[in-house]
Every structure is written in structure tokens, then in C-alpha cells.
Amino acid sequence: MVLGGLAMRRLIEEVFLATFDTPELASMEDQARLPLGDVIASGDRLAFTTDSYVIDPLEFPGGNIGALAVNGTVNDLAVGGASPLYLSCGFIIEEGLPLEQLRRIVEAMRDAAEQAEVRIVTGDTKVVPHGKGDKLFINTSGIGVIAPGVELAAHRCRPGDRVIVSGTVGDHGAAVLQAREDLALEGGLLSDCRSLSGLVRDMLSTGADIRAMRDATRGGVAAVVHEFSSASGRAIRLFEDRLPVRPEVRGVCEILGLDALHFANEGKLVAVVAAAQANWLVARMRQHPAGRDACVIGEVLPDVSVQVRLRTLMGGERLLDLPVGELLPRIC
Amino acid sequence: MVLGGLAMRRLIEEVFLATFDTPELASMEDQARLPLGDVIASGDRLAFTTDSYVIDPLEFPGGNIGALAVNGTVNDLAVGGASPLYLSCGFIIEEGLPLEQLRRIVEAMRDAAEQAEVRIVTGDTKVVPHGKGDKLFINTSGIGVIAPGVELAAHRCRPGDRVIVSGTVGDHGAAVLQAREDLALEGGLLSDCRSLSGLVRDMLSTGADIRAMRDATRGGVAAVVHEFSSASGRAIRLFEDRLPVRPEVRGVCEILGLDALHFANEGKLVAVVAAAQANWLVARMRQHPAGRDACVIGEVLPDVSVQVRLRTLMGGERLLDLPVGELLPRIC
Numbered sequence: 001m002v003l004g005g006l007a008m009r010r011l012i013e014e015v016f017l018a019t020f021d022t023p024e025l026a027s028m029e030d031q032a033r034l035p036l037g038d039v040i041a042s043g044d045r046l047a048f049t050t051d052s053y054v055i056d057p058l059e060f061p062g063g064n065i066g067a068l069a070v071n072g073t074v075n076d077l078a079v080g081g082a083s084p085l086y087l088s089c090g091f092i093i094e095e096g097l098p099l100e101q102l103r104r105i106v107e108a109m110r111d112a113a114e115q116a117e118v119r120i121v122t123g124d125t126k127v128v129p130h131g132k133g134d135k136l137f138i139n140t141s142g143i144g145v146i147a148p149g150v151e152l153a154a155h156r157c158r159p160g161d162r163v164i165v166s167g168t169v170g171d172h173g174a175a176v177l178q179a180r181e182d183l184a185l186e187g188g189l190l191s192d193c194r195s196l197s198g199l200v201r202d203m204l205s206t207g208a209d210i211r212a213m214r215d216a217t218r219g220g221v222a223a224v225v226h227e228f229s230s231a232s233g234r235a236i237r238l239f240e241d242r243l244p245v246r247p248e249v250r251g252v253c254e255i256l257g258l259d260a261l262h263f264a265n266e267g268k269l270v271a272v273v274a275a276a277q278a279n280w281l282v283a284r285m286r287q288h289p290a291g292r293d294a295c296v297i298g299e300v301l302p303d304v305s306v307q308v309r310l311r312t313l314m315g316g317e318r319l320l321d322l323p324v325g326e327l328l329p330r331i332c
Numbered sequence: 333m334v335l336g337g338l339a340m341r342r343l344i345e346e347v348f349l350a351t352f353d354t355p356e357l358a359s360m361e362d363q364a365r366l367p368l369g370d371v372i373a374s375g376d377r378l379a380f381t382t383d384s385y386v387i388d389p390l391e392f393p394g395g396n397i398g399a400l401a402v403n404g405t406v407n408d409l410a411v412g413g414a415s416p417l418y419l420s421c422g423f424i425i426e427e428g429l430p431l432e433q434l435r436r437i438v439e440a441m442r443d444a445a446e447q448a449e450v451r452i453v454t455g456d457t458k459v460v461p462h463g464k465g466d467k468l469f470i471n472t473s474g475i476g477v478i479a480p481g482v483e484l485a486a487h488r489c490r491p492g493d494r495v496i497v498s499g500t501v502g503d504h505g506a507a508v509l510q511a512r513e514d515l516a517l518e519g520g521l522l523s524d525c526r527s528l529s530g531l532v533r534d535m536l537s538t539g540a541d542i543r544a545m546r547d548a549t550r551g552g553v554a555a556v557v558h559e560f561s562s563a564s565g566r567a568i569r570l571f572e573d574r575l576p577v578r579p580e581v582r583g584v585c586e587i588l589g590l591d592a593l594h595f596a597n598e599g600k601l602v603a604v605v606a607a608a609q610a611n612w613l614v615a616r617m618r619q620h621p622a623g624r625d626a627c628v629i630g631e632v633l634p635d636v637s638v639q640v641r642l643r644t645l646m647g648g649e650r651l652l653d654l655p656v657g658e659l660l661p662r663i664c
Contacts (some may be wrong), residue, residue, distance in 0.1 A: 029485070031381035031412040033478060040372060049363035050420035050473055054458045077651045080363040088382035090471045092424070124471075128662065129597055132466035139422045139456075141473035146365060153361070156333070214362070330460065 007209030019106045024121040032121035043145035047082035050141040056330040058135055060179045062190030066105035070112035071195050073140040078197040079213040079269050081152045084118040089140050091125045094133035116195035120146045135272040154231030156211035162278035163298035164271045166291045169221055173263030174249040176331055189248040194267035199290040206284050215269050217332055222261040222269045225308045236306040237296035240312050264331045351438045356453040364453035375477035379414035382473040388662040390467055392511045394522030398437035402444035403527050406474040411530040411545040411601050413484045414476030416450040421472050423457045426465035448527035485564030488543035494610035495630035496603045498623045500576045501553055505595030506584040508663055521580040526599035533620040538616050540609040547601050549664055554593040555606045556638045558654045567637040570630035572645050596663045
């Protein structure tokens with residue numbers, strides 16, 4: 001399969017254009033032209049983000065690289081306080097990728113974009129020879145707009161603030177690990193891959209003083225809480241007994257001696273909010289399908305120190321480390 | 333080299349942040365937040381584009397993949413009539429890529445961005461195991477803004493319009509081919525990799541009725557002129573004796589039996605303009621360093637037909653085909 005010229009054009013028409021029903025893509029121009037009026041109406045700042053997705057395997061229980069590439073970039077925009085508007089997609093295809101698999105992945109992108117109410121408006125496709133890639137890499141970049149007054153930043157965390165997680169921890173990492181290692185576990189473990197933009201919209205509409213939000217992807221909840229501690233200069237304590245962890249995920253952790261706090265999530269956010277509003281915000285989050293299992297899992301301490309402490313089930317306290325190497329390479 | 337957690341953070345700090353002096357990147361947030369006022373002041377539409385760069389070799393006479401990734405995306409914005417503002421960059425690094433080479437490439441990105449007056453404001457880095465990539469792939473996505481009244485589109489080409497090229501044809505393709513095949517030719521053939529945004533700004537400021545512009549990358553000038561013919565439904569004639577081709581490029585073509593019109597360029601555009609304004613526009617283009625060798629190379633015919641004809645040096649006329657396969661894989 002040497003693609004290029006007419007052959008490339010046919011691939012683009014038959015797979016991408018046939019799936020994505022977007023006038024900007026159909027124009028076959030090298031850029032999307034987007035009315036600025038739509039953007040100005042909803043905010044005063046542009047948000048711009050990019051991510052490449054290199055996950056192995058391409059398809060896993062609960063999703064595939066296409067759904068991940070849309071939701072991951074949508075979530076990066078959303079947790080920064082932006083309403084996601086437009087996505088680009090860049091495909092690097094290794095020769096030999098089955099067309100049927102590519103089609104499934106592209107259809108998952110379309111469905112994820114519809115659910116997240118974001119539009120895929122421009123794209124690019126490159127093909128590399130067999131052995132010079134790994135089946136498929138996808139880059140998505142995203143544009144969103146931030147409403148006036150929304151100011152989320154990790155350095156805004158204050159002593160006493162509460163740490164909230166939007167749901168169960170570690171599902172994506174455990175699901176991919178299980179698929180990859182072929183662990184024979186019962187219970188149908190699924191990735192939590194989904195858009196958080198609706199949940200974030202609901203959270204912001206409450207007017208609660210949310211200091212910062214992050215989606216807990218590579219490095220898991222532990223990495224996000226470390227970033228919050230590092231940016232604010234305050235120690236943070238998490239309570240092990242409050243962490244929502246599915247029994248199946250707990251099972252994978254026990255077999256492998258790993259911590260669910262280090263596992264990647266693809267549909268969970270961690271937020272820091274003023275203490276007085278924490279329970280109220282959690283109650284509101286639970287009304288949204290993406291926040292059904294939301295709960296308070298920790299607090300920002302007065303200690304001027306970059307560290308994350310875990311109050312264990314046994315009542316003791318230990319430091320929660322940031323892993324030096326990558327726990328699970330190619331998890332996203 | 334397994335990167336992740338602290339190791340990844342160190343790579344990002346020591347290579348990317350040390351080179352790109354951008355506050356949005358230094359914030360280590362997952363998105364750039366950009367004042368919308370700057371955008372509104374200069375136009376009424378956003379332009380959004382993306383490209384992945386998979387060129388082999390990474391470094392070639394006249395440039396490297398980093399310069400290419402910046403200029404290529406800047407040029408996609410510019411030829412659509414947009415002023416380029418912001419770029420994202422996504423790196424997919426194969427384990428084993430020498431750090432020194434990565435640094436050179438990232439420095440070339442910084443220099444190219446400075447020259448094109450565009451800012452790299454957000455990024456992402458993924459590492460894949462040895463054998464699962466090919467040294468380095470870079471995706472850049474770009475945001476620009478289009479001024480009111482600028483309407484470039486291939487379907488606007490009219491019979492009698494002139495086809496202009498901004499300079500010599502085929503330099504990038506010939507330079508990469510020479511580097512790859514180790515052809516022993518004299519004359520220091522260099523890629524023409526450069527930003528076209530300044531040239532386009534000058535062209536638009538003339539007020540000439542420019543119907544459409546494209547940068548002539550993969551597929552070369554032939555592919556662009558085919559797109560113009562296809563979108564407008566009119567045949568287009570090119571004149572071989574007017575094509576600016578460097579003798580060194582002509583040499584490569586003769587040795588390999590290939591046509592410079594099919595060779596990729598990375599700093600050349602093709603424009604279609606109303607006939608009465610063509611010579612005047614070319615004169616203006618020649619005042620810009622990126623347009624020194626600009627000239628009229630063809631005309632839009634009244635014939636309702638999707639085809640490109642070449643009036644040869646011998647005075648005959650033949651059809652100029654769009655290649656079915658890719659002439660030079662991984663040329664960008």
C-alpha cells in the first residue's frame with residue numbers, strides 16, 4: 001500500500017469524509033475557516049491545546065484510540081475552563097493497518113465528537129512504511145473559548161480547600177493493562193474514556209469557587225495532586241478510605257502490586273474547591289452522568305511543602321510519590 | 333530510555349522550555365490561554381489547520397523537520413489568507429533519538445517561528461519504543477485570523493486568469509531526494525523551506541483580485557494546478573518555457589526521468605489572479621525575498637474540463653497528469 005496522489009485522495013474521501021460530516025473538511029481546503037462571531041459570543045480568551053495519542057493496543061475494552069483522541073483533547077480544554085469548539089486530527093498510519101479497523105476508529109471519533117458537542121474541522125493524513133510506525137498514531141489539537149471570569153490555575157489552591165475526584169479511580173489504566181497482559185479477571189473492566197465537558201460546564205455554572213481542575217490521565221490522580229501541591233507550594237493530604245475504586249481495578253492493583261492512584265483515567269477530573277462549597281459542588285456533580293461517583297478525597301494543608309500525603313486505611317500516613325519512570329508506557 | 337514522570341518532565345524542561353521562550357508553555361498548563369482581543373482586532377474569521385511531518389531524513393540540505401513543521405503549517409494558514417498567530421507542537425519520539433539532534437530540531441523550530449512571527453504556545457511529547465516509530469514525527473497545528481473581505485478559494489478561478497508561481501520549482505523535493513539517494517551532484521542544492529506569510533501579506537495588501545492560493549508541497553505545482561482546475565471546472569494551461577527551475581533541480585530531474593512540476597516545494601506558492609493585475613502583482617512579489625523569482629506560468633482556459641495542459645518547450649501540448657502513487661514518500 002503506497003498511498004499518495006489519487007490513492008490518498010480516495011482514502012480521505014472513503015474513510016474520513018464519508019464518516020465526518022463536516023463542511024470544512026469536505027471543502028478539501030488545507031485549513032478550516034471558522035466564524036469568529038461564534039467564539040466572541042461565548043468568551044474572552046481562546047484556549048488551544050494539542051495531544052498525540054500512541055496507545056497500544058489501538059482498541060481496548062471501553063474504547064479505542066479514536067474515542068481517546070477526541071475525549072482527551074476535549075477534556076484538556078474543559079478542565080482549563082474552556083468550552084471546546086473545534087478539533088483538528090492528524091493521522092500517521094503505518095502501512096498495513098486494516099482499513100476496517102481504521103474505519104471503526106474514525107467512527108468512534110465521530111461519535112465522541114458528537115457527544116462532546118465539538119466539531120472536527122480540519123485534518124491531515126500521512127502514511128509511513130511498515131516498521132516505521134506502530135499501526136496508528138493520532139494527534140488532535142483543540143480550540144475552545146473561556147468565559148469571562150473563569151480563572152482556573154493550580155497555584156490558586158489554599159489551605160483548607162478540598163480535593164474532589166469526579167468518579168472511580170484507575171479504570172482506564174487497569175482496563176488497558178488487562179487487555180495488554182491478557183490478565184484473566186472477571187467482571188468486565190472498562191476504560192472510563194469519555195468527555196468531561198458537560199460535567200465541567202455544570203460545575204462552573206454553580207458559581208462555586210473552583211481553584212483548579214485537571215483530568216487525571218498519564219500519572220493518574222497522584223500526578224495531578226502533585227502538580228497542585230507543586231504549583232501552590234502547599235502539602236496535600238488524601239484519604240485512602242474515601243477513594244472510589246472499583247473492585248475489579250482493586251483486583252488488578254493487588255495482583256500487580258500497583259496503586260490505583262498512579263493509574264491513568266480518561267474520563268475523570270480532580271478539582272480543588274473552597275471547603276465551604278465542597279459538599280454542595282459534589283452533590284451537583286453527582287447529578288451528571290460523568291460525575292455520579294464524585295466525592296471529596298482530600299484537603300490542602302497549611303504546610304508550606306511540596307508533598308502529597310496519604311492517610312492509609314490502617315490510619316497511618318505515608319508520602320505518595322510521583323513515579324520516576326512511566327508506570328504504563330503508551331497508555332494514551 | 334524509558335521516559336515518563338520525572339524523566340519526561342526533565343526532557344520537557346531541558347529541551348523544549350529551554351529553547352522556546354513562551355510564557356504559555358512555561359506555565360506547564362495543558363492548554364494555552366490566549367487573549368481574544370488580539371484576534372478580533374485583525375480579522376473576522378479564525379483559520380485552523382494541522383499537519384504531521386514524517387520526513388526522512390530528519391535533517392536535509394537547507395533545513396530539518398523542525399523548520400519544516402513550523403513553515404509548513406504557517407504556509408497553510410498564509411495561503412488561505414490568514415495571518416498566522418499561534419502554533420501547537422506534538423512530538424512523537426522514538427527511543428534512541430540523540431538528544432543533540434532533538435535540540436537542533438527544536439532550535440530550528442524556534443528560529444522559524446521567530447521569522448514567521450508566530451508563537452508556539454502549547455505542546456505535547458510522547459515517546460515510543462525503538463522500532464515503533466522512526467526517530468521523530470512532529471505535528472503542528474496552527475491558528476490564524478482572516479481579515480474581512482479576504483476570500484480565497486479555488487472555485488473562484490475564471491477563464492483568462494493568470495497562474496503565478498512565487499519562485500523556482502522543485503527545490504525541496506530535489507534536495508531531499510539528493511540527500512536520500514546520495515546523488516553526487518555539484519551545486520549545493522538546498523530545500524526552499526521558508527515562511528510565506530510575509531509574502532502573502534504583501535500580496536494581499538496590493539488589493540489585487542487574487543482568486544486562490546496554495547503552497548505547492550506534496551505533489552508539487554502539478555497537484556495544486558490540478559486542484560484549481562478541479563474546483564473551478566476549467567482547464568488550465570502551463571507554459572514550460574516560463575517555469576523557473578534551477579539548473580541543479582533540472583539535473584536531478586534529467587538523471588531520474590522525473591518532472592520538477594511534481595516535486596515538492598516548502599517555500600513556494602501558486603496563485604491565480606485576474607489577468608489585468610498579473611504583471612503588476614508579480615512585480616510586487618519580486619520585491620519580497622520569498623518572491624524574488626515570481627513569474628506568470630500559465631492561464632485558466634475557457635474550456636469546461638478538469639485538466640492541466642503543458643505547452644512544451646518544443647511547442648507541442650500534452651496533458652500534465654496527477655501522479656497516482658506518491659512520487660517521493662515522506663517528503664514532508
